Amino acid sequence: MAHVSDLIATDISAYLKSHEHKSLLRFITCGSVDDGKSTLIGRLLYESKMLFEDQMEALEADSKKMGTQGEQLDFALLVDGLTAEREQGITIDVAYRFFSTDVRKFIVADTPGHEQYTRNMVTGASTADVAILMIDARKGVLTQTRRHSYLVSLIGIRNVAVAINKMDLVDYSEKTFKAIVEDYMAFAKDLGFGNITFIPMSAFKGDNITAPSENTPWYHGTTLMGYLETVQIDEERLQKLSFRMPVQWVNRPNLDFRGFAGTISSGIIKAGDPIRIQPSGRTSTIARIVTSDGDLEHAVAGQSVTLTLADEVDISRGDVLSGVDAPPECADQFEATIVWMHDEPMLPGRNYLLKIGARTVNAQVTHIKYQVDVNSMEHLAATQLALNAIGVCNISIDRQVPFDPYTENRDTGGFILIDRLTNNTVGAGMLHFALRRSQNIHLQHVDVDKAARSGIKNQKACVLWFTGLSGAGKSAIANNLEKRLHAMGRHTYLLDGDNVRHGLNKDLGFTDADRVENIRRVSEVCKLMVDAGLIVITAFISPFTAERRMARSLLEEGEFFEVFVDTPLDVAEQRDPKGLYKKARKGELKHFTGINSPYEAPKNPELRLETTKLTIEGATDAVIEALRQRGILPDLN
Structure with a gap:
């Protein structure tokens, strides 16, 4: 038996x-x-x-x-x-x-x-x-x-x-x-x-x-x-490519061991091989190739391993280990093909999260070059990408990442886009190449910084961001607040929605895509003015949560103060100081917020002003008191 x-x-x-x-x-x-x-x-x-x-x-x-x-x-x-x-x-x-x-x-x-x-x-x-x-x-x-x-x-x-x-x-x-x-x-x-x-x-x-x-x-x-x-699959193709391993995890079980775990996406690595770490550019040598079954003399594409190095090198999740002679490029602006996978359209200028390998960064689609008609392969002009649309776009991210063109390496050239609010995957993309401007533009160091500029004005720079429906009273309150602050000797600047559209944003309309771009530009101006040490007051409908979050993300903690001028639609429509609601109701004004375009009210603003209960002076007092309590202007008198 x-x-x-x-x-x-x-x-x-x-x-x-x-x-x-x-x-x-x-x-x-x-x-x-x-x-x-x-x-x-x-x-x-x-x-x-x-x-x-x-x-x-x-x-x-x-x-x-x-x-x-x-x-x-x-x-x-x-x-x-x-x-x-x-x-x-x-x-x-x-x-x-x-x-x-x-x-x-x-x-x-x-x-x-x-x-x-x-x-x-x-x-x-x-x-x-x-x-x-x-x-x-x-x-x-x-x-x-x-x-x-x-x-x-x-x-x-x-x-x-x-x-x-x-x-x-x-x-x-x-x-x-x-x-x-x-x-x-x-x-x-x-x-x-x-x-x-x-x-x-x-x-x-x-x-x-x-x-x-x-x-x-x-x-x-x-x-x-x-x-x-x-069918012949070129199983050796990935092994013939240059070595790449995105680091998924820094393995530190005890003080005597520090390794870098990940799956080899291409190439072959052997103990003793020199490597380069991107994006830092530092170099070292492979000491051990560790697996659950013991150490290996070499490892190939597709294997999950932990690599230890001969030197103490600062490496984090998302870094890419590569061969010394052929490392991946590093850039922060790219051309890419994007397949849009969400019901809400992709709008240039809106902030998304971009995940490439194990690294997640902030990203914006800065320009849609064209959309592809899948029937004719024709290149079509587009201002946004709807569900299932495929477009070739320029993308900008907030830091340099290592990458390879997608046609050379799927793992280091493919990415997904994630909605910042819902954390849903909304797009998938393939990187083509780095834009030349990403290599030619560098931050210039200056000796006089924001703290110095704010200090000489004896104030803390910040943005007071008024948002609400048309007719809510944003401009009136913002204007009155600037007069009060100016009388107190504060250095301010008021950016009003209508005024900005007469100059900086005169080329923009009122579609969702144009509204996103309008707020993106204003946000960048606010960032510059805060850097100049000013108290910036804005009065924009700014209907989308994503763009208000983007404006906040450009500033440091405590520099963005969101004020929701909360006025019911029927009240704002009764006021109708510019006659816009009447035009919208007649169909003469398209994309008007509250009528045929949505307004996403802030859920947790720093301050909510209910204008049905407050006068302009009362609302201004409430803002000044909130500034005192929040310490944004601690020496305000």
């Missing part, structure tokens, strides 16, 4: 060992809605014998419940796990599945086809080596087919299998197949794919999935499984 157990254990060990050394292929299925992606993956799992008995029983029961015709199994049910997906017959989430054959191991991502969930498709494609692009033979090349193909190209996938599915529903027509091939090749010729393979098939009936189908005698190419098992 013990002998039999030993044999079983030996067989299992041998199987696991052979399985361990198989190559791994990551691929995605993508395409338009109802092209058969989930059915295909279910079929692959079934054909590769990766289903347990209970799964088969559940599949048979679910297929009958969902009304599948005859004895056919509905393989999509293996993948579409969400109730909403089963009810609607579409994939919403990204479903990852593992299966293997005698040749390879596979991880497949079933990505959504509906345009609304393009963001999920980008997520699934970001780590894939191969894309299976599904096309319904009855429908041909659709807009979403083109969109997904363009995204696949952007993300850097060069091997594409175009699976022309549901051939059984067009009587396995060779003419239909060839027409779709010709149509797709005409579109894809400029996408830069290294290899495109076309396969006629039926995922539902199994034609050309694992074995050649008798229904397509005119087709002499590979089956889909044959393609997946033999």
